Amino acid sequence: METVDVVVIGAGVAGLTAARLLASADGDGDGEPAAGRRVVVLEARDRVGGRVHTDRTGGHVTDLGASWIHGIDGSAVAEAVTAFGIRTVEFTVGGYQVDSRPIAYHGADGHRLDDAATRRFAADVHTVDATLADVVAASGPTDTYRDVTERAIAAQVWDAERAERVREHLEHRSEEQYGVPSDELAAHGLDDDSIDGDEVVFPDGYDALPTHLAAGLDVRLRHVVHSVRHGDDGVEVTTDRGTFHAEAVVVTVPVGVLQSDDFVIEPPLPARHRQALERLRMNAFEKVVLRFPEQFWDEDVYAIRQLGPEGRWWHSWYDLTRLDGVPTLLTFAAGPAARAIRGWSEEQVAASVLEQLRRLYGDRVPAPSTVQVTAWQDDPFARGSYAHMLPGSTTDDHDDLGVPIDGRLHLAGEATWTDDPATVAGALYSGHRAAEQILGRDVPIARLWSGALNGTT
Numbered sequence: 001m002e003t004v005d006v007v008v009i010g011a012g013v014a015g016l017t018a019a020r021l022l023a024s025a026d027g028d029g030d031g032e033p034a035a036g037r038r039v040v041v042l043e044a045r046d047r048v049g050g051r052v053h054t055d056r057t058g059g060h061v062t063d064l065g066a067s068w069i070h071g072i073d074g075s076a077v078a079e080a081v082t083a084f085g086i087r088t089v090e091f092t093v094g095g096y097q098v099d100s101r102p103i104a105y106h107g108a109d110g111h112r113l114d115d116a117a118t119r120r121f122a123a124d125v126h127t128v129d130a131t132l133a134d135v136v137a138a139s140g141p142t143d144t145y146r147d148v149t150e151r152a153i154a155a156q157v158w159d160a161e162r163a164e165r166v167r168e169h170l171e172h173r174s175e176e177q178y179g180v181p182s183d184e185l186a187a188h189g190l191d192d193d194s195i196d197g198d199e200v201v202f203p204d205g206y207d208a209l210p211t212h213l214a215a216g217l218d219v220r221l222r223h224v225v226h227s228v229r230h231g232d233d234g235v236e237v238t239t240d241r242g243t244f245h246a247e248a249v250v251v252t253v254p255v256g257v258l259q260s261d262d263f264v265i266e267p268p269l270p271a272r273h274r275q276a277l278e279r280l281r282m283n284a285f286e287k288v289v290l291r292f293p294e295q296f297w298d299e300d301v302y303a304i305r306q307l308g309p310e311g312r313w314w315h316s317w318y319d320l321t322r323l324d325g326v327p328t329l330l331t332f333a334a335g336p337a338a339r340a341i342r343g344w345s346e347e348q349v350a351a352s353v354l355e356q357l358r359r360l361y362g363d364r365v366p367a368p369s370t371v372q373v374t375a376w377q378d379d380p381f382a383r384g385s386y387a388h389m390l391p392g393s394t395t396d397d398h399d400d401l402g403v404p405i406d407g408r409l410h411l412a413g414e415a416t417w418t419d420d421p422a423t424v425a426g427a428l429y430s431g432h433r434a435a436e437q438i439l440g441r442d443v444p445i446a447r448l449w450s451g452a453l454n455g456t457t
Helices: 013-024 078-083 116-138 145-154 160-178 208-214 271-278 336-340 347-363 395-399 424-439
Strands: 006-009 039-042 103-107 224-230 234-238 242-244 246-252 263-265 280-282 285-291 303-306 316-319 328-334 371-374 387-389 409-411
Touching: 006 013, 006 160, 006 242, 013 039, 013 208, 013 424, 039 242, 078 145, 078 371, 116 242, 145 271, 160 328, 160 371, 224 246, 246 316, 246 395, 263 371, 271 280, 285 347, 303 347, 316 336, 328 347, 328 424, 347 371, 387 424, 409 424
Parallel strands: 006 039, 006 246, 103 303, 224 263, 246 409
Antiparallel strands: 224 234, 234 242, 280 387, 285 328, 285 371, 303 316, 316 328
16 A cells, blocks of 8 residues: 555546645745645556547647637636746637627528628617626526526517527527536526636647646556545555555546446445535536638638537537648537437437538538548546536535545535536636645645746746
């Protein structure tokens, strides 16, 4: 059995943040250098990053997991990226908004809407959104996002066709933001859907962030944790490669793993944590990235969207050409679509997507040069892309998961942070919180990128 001060389970952004702050912390908070805590990070995969994962097959850089910093204003993630010298490209889409950037809208007949029709549609969505805020605030504890959107639409007294187009948009918003149909998302599930400042993406790969955070840390790859036992004598973490003993443990595995029988915590989580965990679920949300030999879509748009029933699965495509000059479209299989294509080959997925693109652009659409489809639902160390709130949950459930247990067991990760769940920012802030809980004092988050660690900076 190996003994350390702290075991961190998971080498994603949350775990690496906690580990780096603990390992670089001065002994008594007076700012004088000290050795810091002895920390070991246990990671089941053969890489760091967790759900931040960059693929470089064929010389192309593709972020298969997290892609964006959603709002750089006041973001510690953006500050870390800048300090580490990681290159970014501005790509602001404003979440799943209706008109945050130039979008080529196609109507139910497949033809592109003119500017006037686009403005009318956007105005309708804004009208419902304005109503929706009050409806959500007045919603009941078990109301779903579909319940509140239906009430907001009904309040407009529109004809069926006009109401249906807005209804589709709001349904797609639920699916694209949280990977679930709106009747599986809590009415408050999109309360955090706001963005401060520009959004950016990573032409060289988002994995540069966890790589920098991991520098100098004792990270043990291919260590699958089976159980965490905690008591008065500390914490015992059992893996397929041995056992570790520590004073404290930071558990950063995703909700899907935490809920599985493959990951055991003894004694079980307290009722407060257990009940909060029961009201969260991992989603079904996959990326489809298609590169083409030439660009067939309009030059002046950030995104392509189609309205109407044909867009039930494939309704939005994002132009990533600016990242490396190769004509590239990103679309999402979200919620029902992700569940339906589970197990499909990349060729089957591509054929389904191309059917809709050719409906809009006809014979101008060539066969793609490459196709990449993620499979986070089938990843045993993720079991989905990120967590969402079930009907009956509250925003407090995220923070309840982050409450320390007996001063020894700390849960962190995107699902444990109320203000920015489902984001890298939420993961980073939760790791910072766990480190402060263990140290028993405030630690400047800037120590992540400014503090020395084993001779590195």
